[in-house]
Amino acid sequence: MTAVAIDGPAGAGKSTAARAAAKRLGFVYVDTGAMYRAVGCRMRALGIAAGEVERVEQALEGLEVTIRFSNGEQRVLVNGEDVTGSIRTPDASRAASEFSALPCVRRFLFDLQQDLAKKNSVIMDGRDIGTVVLPWAQVKIFLTASPEERARRRFEELKAKGEEVSYDEILSDMKERDYQDSHREIAPLRPAEDAVLLDSTGLTLDEVVERIASLVEAKRG
Numbered sequence: 661m662t663a664v665a666i667d668g669p670a671g672a673g674k675s676t677a678a679r680a681a682a683k684r685l686g687f688v689y690v691d692t693g694a695m696y697r698a699v700g701c702r703m704r705a706l707g708i709a710a711g712e713v714e715r716v717e718q719a720l721e722g723l724e725v726t727i728r729f730s731n732g733e734q735r736v737l738v739n740g741e742d743v744t745g746s747i748r749t750p751d752a753s754r755a756a757s758e759f760s761a762l763p764c765v766r767r768f769l770f771d772l773q774q775d776l777a778k779k780n781s782v783i784m785d786g787r788d789i790g791t792v793v794l795p796w797a798q799v800k801i802f803l804t805a806s807p808e809e810r811a812r813r814r815f816e817e818l819k820a821k822g823e824e825v826s827y828d829e830i831l832s833d834m835k836e837r838d839y840q841d842s843h844r845e846i847a848p849l850r851p852a853e854d855a856v857l858l859d860s861t862g863l864t865l866d867e868v869v870e871r872i873a874s875l876v877e878a879k880r881g
């Protein structure tokens with residue numbers, strides 16, 4: 661099995677680029693952020709705050725997160741219910757960021773993520789894939805872009821979906837999430853020592869996909 665780890669901050673274009681590169685290479689695309697979103701939303705629905713660690717641990721015991729692939733697209737199921745569409749809101753992003761800082765939540769998703777990479781050739785994106793989840797990945801990429809560019813992309817994406825959003829709010833949310841994700845004690849966002857840094861500011865999606873695919877092809881020889 662071949663594993664490609666793509667880490668980086670929110671809005672760097674990881675999921676779009678990883679999905680396209682996976683299609684081109686015939687790999688399975690695994691979006692680990694969606695798993696944290698699913699857990700975060702579940703905790704919110706149960707009225708549990710990220711500070712209530714014991715309640716979180718208890719809730720995890722009754723929680724089953726399952727990943728399915730349908731037409732090459734990842735679906736996330738929580739206790740059998742497909743939540744793939746409902747976890748893409750700004751509140752779900754915040755919940756994911758808050759709950760992902762808890763060791764019990766990271767432990768809970770770790771096996772699921774490793775298992776997917778054992779059974780499939782994957783392009784997996786997240787924050788700690790190259791450093792913690794798949795340290796053996798043959799290709800590791802740290803994909804970034806400036807905060808302003810990342811906020812602009814997210815703004816366009818949400819606007820296209822017909823959502824009323826403010827650019828300034830997205831930018832400040834993004835900076836806050838960057839800070840939270842890179843300053844937490846456990847599995848903070850940082851490039852693996854052997855990761856290739858790829859700055860997508862000013863690059864088109866095709867250029868980013870091309871770069872990822874050529875890194876993978878070079879490794880395959």
Ligand code: DC
Pocket residue numbers: 670671692693694696697753756757760761785786787788789837841
């Ligand atoms: O990639 P995303 O925006 O869907 O991720 C949502 C949140 O989940 C993000 O703020 C940090 C967290 N996350 C994480 O801690 N580790 C991962 N491997 C993926 C996401």
